[in-house]
Amino acid sequence: MTADVSVIVDHVLLAARRGAEAADLASAVQLRSSAEVIIMAVPGSRAAQSAEILGQSWRDRLAGWCVDLDRYATTLTAVGEGYLLSDDQIAAEFEAVGG
16 A cells, blocks of 8 residues: 655645754853852852853754754755756657657
C-alpha cells in the first residue's frame, strides 16, 4: 500500500525562510541571565563560579540551537527546490510526448 502524500512546496520554502529568520534573530540575542546577577551579588564565591559556568552553558546552547536551526532551514530549502526542479522536469517530459 502506498501513502497519498501531497507536498505544498511554497509552504516548505516558507518554513525554511522562517527558520533562517528565527536563527538570525536568536543569534543576535544577548543573554543577560540571573546567573549574572549572582556573579555580581557574590563575586569570587563558589556560587559565582557556578553561575558563570551556567551562564556560558546557556549562551553555548543558544548558539548551537541557532546553528542547528540554520542547518535545518538550509535542508528545507534544498528539499523545496528539489521538488520544484522535479516538477519542472516532469512537466517538460510530459510536454515532450505531446501532453
